[in-house]
Amino acid sequence: MRAVVQRVKKASVKIEGVNKGQVGPGLVILLGVGREDTSEDASYLAEKVSGLRIFEDSQGKMNLSLRDIGGEALVISQFTLYGDTAKGRRPNFGAAADPEVAKRLYEEFIVIMKKGNLKVSTGVFGKRMLVTIHNDGPVTLVLDSKKGLSG
Secondary structure, eight states: OEEEEEEEEEEEEEETTEEEEEEOSEEEEEEEOBTTOOHHHHHHHHHHHHHOOOEEOTTSOEEEOHHHHTOEEEEEEOGGGGOBOSSSSSOBOTTBOOHHHHHHHHHHHHHHHHHTTOEEEEOOTTSOOEEEEEEEEEEEEEEEHHHHHHO
16 A cells, blocks of 8 residues: 655645545545555554654654644545556556455545544545645655565
8 A cells, every 4th residue: 555645734625626625734645555455554554644753843843743733634545656657658557456445445544544533534536536735844755555564
């Protein structure tokens, strides 16, 4: 499972012109699910993201987590995180999970985040969305559960 995590002042998602969700301050989490991913990946990544110390403390150091600041998370499904452009210019999405599996693991990730007493907004799995992100810093991290679970 892969996530692009962005620290934001605020963010929102619209679907067909209708505001579906908004957060701020907190994180936008673009979440992709791979063919080999399991519930263990969803749990690992949800815990990792919610505990990342990427918010500034009173001394201006990145020392606080989303939980510490009482921040919010906007989770957006993003199968394109598994796009492979090694051959040619058109991405190959063969490493992305099938939609049924991806949706289940995406939803598991959200449930785990919510169980951590975090306010979580979402897009709609499989829909075309317009995401507005006011990146703070900017701070952007790329996480991969396979790197964390294997090491």
